[in-house]
Amino acid sequence: MTTNVDQLEINKFSELAHRWWDPTSEFRPLHEINPLxxxxxxxxxxLAGKNVIDIGCGGGVLTEAMARKGAKVTGIDLSKKALKVADLHSLESGIEVRYKLISAEEMAAQEPGQFDxxxxxxxxEHVPDPASVVRAAAALVKPGGKVFFSTLNRNLKSYLFAVVGAEYVLRMLPRGTHDYGKFITPAELSQFVRSAGLQVDSLKGLTYNPLTKFYSLNNDTDVNYMVACSKPL
Incomplete structure (x- = not known):
């Protein structure tokens, strides 16, 4: 099976893997938005009692947090270093998580319809074919189950905030973290979702206030946004 992966992206995050759980590191924004x-x-x-899979789990920040909520969680990624960090942290924290070095597409072929x-x-925004990942997510979820995506919108505002602002001005992220050309509009993602047999339930924006240094959930999807989907019964 052809792997839908950009090796340069894998290398980029693998080099930072040892800092994944440091809340003052390059992954600080990830830690700050995780509770939201x-x-x-x-x-x-x-999540309590649910069978959950986290695609592109990285070092396991969200993965482990969902397990703390009482879910049975599997985290998958294609970065060996990130998964080693995730696995070690789960051992240290005592939170049980299953981690696998596998692509979303391969996982969907192995365990279709197994996740709530x-x-x-x-x-x-880090893979060559995002629609393929959406199809894999749709294959992995049970009928009646829920699928959640988050990504970056593609417009002038998102370029100024997510690339220029976050990477060059505020230096919240390493330079080169994001490729603006790979950003995805809500309309595009909604089309991927519907083509995969899912329905869009809701969209939610995630914004950062540089003055208060706080993130908040709202209806502003201009930059960072999340989509909740469901698979019809």
Missing amino acids: RLEWINSLAP VVTCMEML
Whole structure:
């Protein structure tokens, strides 16, 4: 099976893997938004007792947080270094998570329809074919299950905020973290979702205030946004 992966992207995050759980590192924004997105997911798909898969889990920040909510969680990624960090952290924290070095497409072929909830956060803008990942997520979820995506909108504002502002001015992220050309509009992602046999339930924006240095959930999807989907019965 052809792997839908950009090796340069894998290398980029692998080099930073040892800093994944450092809340003052390049991954600080990830730690700061994690409680917001976790509670949003949990409000729409209560995680306790659910079988969950986190696609593109990286070092396992969201993955482990969902397991703390009582879910049985599998985290998949194609970065060996990130998964080693995730696995080590779960051993240290005592939170049980199953991690696998596998692509979303390969996982969908192995375990179709096995998950109540599928999450894929901050990953679609880092692969050559995001629609393929959406199809894999749709294949992994059970009928009646929920799928969650987050990514970056593509417009002038998102370029100024997510690339120029975050990477060059505020230096919240390493330079080169994002490729503006790979950003995905809500309309494009909604089309991927519907083509994969899912329905769009809701969109939610995630914004950062550089003065207060706080993130908040709202209806502003101009830059960072999340999509909740469901698979019809």
